[in-house]
Amino acid sequence: MSKPLILVSNDDGITSSGIRKLIELMSTLGEVVVVAPDKPQSGMGHAITVGDTLRLVKSDLFGDILAYECSGTPADCIKLAKREVLKDRKVDLVVSGINHGSNTSISVLYSGTMSAAIEGAIEGGPAIGFSLCDFSADADFSHVDEYVLKITRNVLEHGLPTGIALNVNFPPKQNENLKGIKICRQANARWEEEFDKRIDPHGRNYYWMVGNFINHDKGEDNDEWAISDNYVSVVPCQFDLTGYHAIATLNEQWDI
Template sequence: MSDHKPLILVTNDDGITARGIAFLVDCMQEIGHVVVVAPNSPQSGMGHAITIATPLRLYPTTIFPELPAYECSGTPADCVKLGKHHVLKDRAPDLVVSGVNHGSNTAISVLYSGTMSAAIEAAIEGIPAIGFSLGDFSREPDFSHIRQHVLSIARNVLERGMPKGVALNVNFPAKATEPLKGIKICRQANAKWQEIFDERRDPHGRRYFWLDGEFVNNDTGTDTDEYALSQNYTSIVPCQFDLTAYSVMEEMEGWNL
């Protein structure tokens, strides 16, 4: 890695054998030196979990035979931590990319998303980072229509940098009959999953629950990620890990505490 090409760490939450990470690795090889550290099994919905009570395992893999690639027993956030502090300890990556997730990560889903938690972990470490997600939940999603947007966004982040503590949440609509219209910079929609816990019984009569529900969007704004996707645009939401409600702090000064 002696030339001037950027060093790019690739991870995901669908697991190292997912089609989305293979596509993302192929894209990133166009613009930099790629190193892969990804979970050895699906980690969807893990949020920003890290492994603290059990050992972490990290093994070289031949899934990407021409690249330094490792599968990790931990979460997406674990993968970024191990990637930076162990695999790439002699050089910090210039960019961390996560995905491409099989399914969207818009609105409140950013809090649950393992894809975005990997990107946020990189932002915590001061590394420019992007989480990519595709709104296609099929077993064999078509990524072909998003390639140029993936490359354009990644190149812009490498050239322009990112503010400290900020990661980009990028969502693509599933492939349609018409080409993507473009890219929109958006805010996170005020939308969430309305959960239902389906109570069932196993063959031994023991009760268990299966999470189900529907996605409810009560946000009528035309500047949101959900709206952009509905209009066949790629959405980009800049995200930060500081959850402080600054607007409430002054009001609370008046409390009788």
């Protein structure tokens, strides 16, 4: 049986240690091709490049592994990989990450890591975004190997339901071992920003956005709960945003 073709991307950029870890792990499971941003693209959400050009440049960062750095967003990377780099081949799996920082709960919307995975799912194949809930550039990834492999093997074996990408988050490295994997829903939480207003050397105002994460969710079946209890969280994410329950409500209430 031929080895699966695994496309790797991320949003922290091609030089981050998280993508190196992911490439190393995926190489044990299949043939790896990398198309990743040439600079950090955190917080890019599902942005694509529509009014500007894109660059795609071969990279020798990973030895024999075919790799390209791309000037665009994570979603651009997946599109360019599928239509240009791998246009005559079938990609068996798209993986993104390992992100330096949490993408639990509402952060899935802002996440470049997850936009690459969701773009993979839109194209019709299985896709996984991996994130470590530790923002530091030199984060310790040593505890995640076993779980990245276990989750990826399950996805390669069983596929994923149509229209679903996985949002996988790992707790930061702690003294005790991870407790296991929990399949979760997205926690009902949000970012409540403050703006740090400053004055530049030319006397003009500017702002830094500072996020405070507010968790409203008391449930024990969501990703925030799983991470806080030292479990790996896996949330199946869909890109059909329709709130089906609201269709009947609007039809009843509205005078149209």
